[in-house]
Amino acid sequence: MAVVELEGVTIVRSGATLLDSVSWKVEEGERWVVIGPNGAGKTTLLQVVAAQLHPTRGAATILDETLGAVDVFELRPRIGVASAALADRIPRGERVCDVVVSAAYAVMGRWHEEYDESDDDRAHGLMSQLQVDHLGDRTFGTLSEGERKRVQIARAMMTDPELLLLDEPAAGLDLSGREALVTALSDLCEDELAPSTVLVTHHVEEIPRGITHALLLKNGKVVAAGPIERTLTGPLLSATFGVLLDVRHEEGRWSARAAARAVRRPPTRLA
Numbered sequence: 001m002a003v004v005e006l007e008g009v010t011i012v013r014s015g016a017t018l019l020d021s022v023s024w025k026v027e028e029g030e031r032w033v034v035i036g037p038n039g040a041g042k043t044t045l046l047q048v049v050a051a052q053l054h055p056t057r058g059a060a061t062i063l064d065e066t067l068g069a070v071d072v073f074e075l076r077p078r079i080g081v082a083s084a085a086l087a088d089r090i091p092r093g094e095r096v097c098d099v100v101v102s103a104a105y106a107v108m109g110r111w112h113e114e115y116d117e118s119d120d121d122r123a124h125g126l127m128s129q130l131q132v133d134h135l136g137d138r139t140f141g142t143l144s145e146g147e148r149k150r151v152q153i154a155r156a157m158m159t160d161p162e163l164l165l166l167d168e169p170a171a172g173l174d175l176s177g178r179e180a181l182v183t184a185l186s187d188l189c190e191d192e193l194a195p196s197t198v199l200v201t202h203h204v205e206e207i208p209r210g211i212t213h214a215l216l217l218k219n220g221k222v223v224a225a226g227p228i229e230r231t232l233t234g235p236l237l238s239a240t241f242g243v244l245l246d247v248r249h250e251e252g253r254w255s256a257r258a259a260a261r262a263v264r265r266p267p268t269r270l271a
Contacts, residue, residue, distance in 0.1 A: 001028045001064070003163050003196045004049055008058035011044055011220075018044040020220040021058070026163075026213075031189045031197045033207050033228070036217035037241050042200045045217065046083075046167050049198060051075045063162055080161030080195065082152040082169060092141025096151055099140050100127055103158035126154040130184050146177030150184055157195075166199045170206040182208045186252075204232065209252040216240045234259070 004026035011019040019041045026032055034042050047053040048060050051072045060067045065075050089108050090099055101115055101123040102108070127133040130150040135143060143151065149169050156164060169185065170178045188194050189210025201207065207228075214231040216223040217240070224236045234247045237256060244259040 002026065002061070003028050003063055004198070005061040006048070006055075006058065007060075009048060009055045009060055010057040011041075011048065011053065012056040018220055019048070019055075022217075022220070022222055023058075024215060024222065024225055026196055026198065028196055029192075030213050031211045032199070032213045032215060033211045034198060034200045034215045034217060035202060035204065035207075035232075035237075035240070036223075037202055039219075040202075040217040040240075041220040042202070042217055043083075043167055044220075046165055046198065046200055049163070050079055050081050050165055077159055078162050080156035080159065080164045081167070082149070082156040082165070083167035084171065085167075087148060087152055090140050090152075092139065094140050095136070096132065096138050096140060096143070097123060097127070097136040099151055100155045100158055103155045122160075123154070123158060126157050127151075129187070130154045131180070144177065146173050146180055149173065149177075149181055153184070153188075161195050164195045164197045166197065168200055168202075170201065170203070178206065182206060182253075186210055204237070204247070204254040204256045207232075207254045218242075 002025050004024065006022050006024045009019055009022045010017065022045065034045060036042055044053065048055060049062060051062055051067060054067050062075060063078055091108065101119055104115060104119050124133060127136060130153055132147055132150045132154060135147060135151070140148065140151065153166065153169065170181050173181060185208035189197060189208050199211065211228055213226060214228040215225040216231060216236055223240045224231045232247060232254060234245055237247050238245045245256045246259045247254065247256045
């Protein structure tokens with residue numbers, strides 16, 4: 001079953017084409033990375049898949065519901081999202097455990113909702129899985145950027161979503177924070193019970209183990225899409241970023257760097 005199916009999706013805003021005839025399918029159980037340079041349309045694509053943005057042209061079917069013919073307020077609770085825009089809405093004085101559990105009511109900031117024991121157990125289990133359970137009584141504003149990212153992912157998983165969307169989860173992290181997050185995401189992506197996942201990034205080093213497919217975007221258009229081993233190649237990634245790249249895959253992790261070029265030496269002058 002396809003959890004995401006886009007057919008010729010185009011997004012035009014203020015005369016600018018942000019996505020250009022994008023066709024893409026995500027099957028149940030797949031874990032995708034969407035990768036491309038700044039301005040490629042990655043976040044716009046994720047907004048469509050999150051049912052937050054309707055296509056200007058084309059058709060978008062999310063979890064077997066077609067945008068424009070479904071109540072998005074019923075569809076969105078089935079989709080878990082972690083993004084910088086969402087993080088900005090979390091009250092900095094909110095306890096971490098409440099940041100996570102309040103997703104059960106789709107609210108930001110705990111008020112007078114009543115949660116049962118199963119809600120608390122699920123929140124604690126997710127916090128443990130993302131290695132932030134020891135931060136439960138801390139306030140969100142006191143956390144490091146890496147800790148906040150993992151709390152956001154735990155919150156996104158709280159409603160047991162059928163589709164999980166992660167928009168540049170490692171953005172702004174230092175090396176240790178990035179590696180801790182990638183390790184947590186690897187565990188999640190390798191979990192057979194985890195939902196279908198789409199992760200957006202522009203750094204291949206941030207791709208966790210367990211990612212099965214890749215979509216390469218440039219200027220709002222699809223460069224390539226398919227199984228990651230056949231898609232995340234030097235030639236295709238070079239075409240995506242406009243620079244000659246060497247791509248490596250070692251011990252489950254990806255890396256890319258500018259290809260070595262022959263150094264031209266000036267001719268030797270004869271005496």
